Amino acid sequence: MAAPTQDALTQLSDALAARAAAAAGLVASVHPPHSRPRSGILWRPDVVIGSEQVFPKTDTAEIVFADGRHVAATLVGRDRGTNIVALRLETPVEVARPAAAEPELGGLALTLGAAPSGAPTVRLGIVRGLGPAWHSLAGGQIDRRISLDLRIGHAEEGGPVLDAAGQLLGMSTGGPGGRALVIPTSTIERVLDPLLAAGRIERGWLGVALHPVALLPDAAQGFQAQNRGLMVMQVAPDGPCAKAGVLVGDILVAIDGMPASRPREIARRFGPDSLGRQIALQIIRSGAPQTVMATITPRPQG
């Protein structure tokens, strides 16, 4: 008979409990005024980050840590594109943030949140899916697609996700169907400094809402190889496309001569470096191809 300490399940349980205990100092309960507490990560001694999509519009918050400390904080930046909100602590708190880790498909993912008292909450999942870099609906580039096999509530998202070695995969985020996604540590590191400096991350914007459509062969004049386009459904008043004369009902088929049939390909062209650039929009209007010039401006916030 094996001694109880050698039992594999007990060992696993003990190891998980040890990981959770070691990470308790990373977890922060963020209390915005007049709204429900959210979860966050003590990312630097003076910076806590959380999930932007569940964070109310506020300028201040009180941060409560697992050891009972209460620290006042100011909201210093929010980026819808990568779902990061950053708060600066008035009094720094020492932190030993684990090293970043690359996720492995099927690897364990310890997903921490914060109870209103600051005490950590823990869920155990596995890395359910891994994919390459992707663009969020709000235009942010996320370095890897990491999805977990667990659902996450609004109060829990924004906390740290650790691998089996206790290293940091990133920040939990509520994705489609309430399932947890992870914003990778590398994405947070890339975005955080510009976000702290400017309060926002500016991305390119055309000022249109587009709907994918199938092009009939005779409609795609001059774009024969292309069987799809993006139909303009809304034009933001005074936006770049409005100024360029784009109309509702126009079908966008190419940008600077490159097919504009796949939204994800287009998103790549509207990063922070695209601001001010002039681009040629090839459209089909009333069955006839046309080209209009538009100048990319920063995407409005909110």
Added chain:
Amino acid sequence: MNDPAPQPAKRRVLRVAIVTADPVRRAGLAAIVMEAGHAVSDDAAGADVVLADGVAPDAAARAVVLGGDDENQPGLLPRNAAPEQIDAALRAVAAGLTVRTTQTQGPVFDAIPELEQNLLTPREVEVLAAIGNGLSNKAVARQLGISQHTVKFHVEALLRKLGAASRAEAVHQGLRQRLIEM
């Protein structure tokens, strides 16, 4: 048999415990509960179902939570749920069912959608946008300058391509889900 009118089946009266820190809110919820024919109970443990604001007192209890986000709760409704929704949820949860609204709850972080199949034609998108604005087939026909028969044909194609059972669902599946802001 003195009673001439047939009576609907007698509905069960539930003992409902209301959990909220706000006395005004409590009074409002109590009124909704009593209006629905139930009895308000002070005993959360002995009640048939708990109606809680934001956070339920005990995950083991059968609870309908208003404005909560704990997916482990059997009943989740928005904070401003209608009285009929609260009544229906209380009865369902008391009967051991799980209740959610059909609207997606709160924000969802997601990738830009990439559609490979069932692309709509430009005309179908125009028809979808028009019915999304609440227009009838007749009004859609007038707006787009096509016959009602053609509109009907497009609507049928839309429902088929989007796998939707109704016009409202088609609008939700189509325009709402596939619109990309650039």
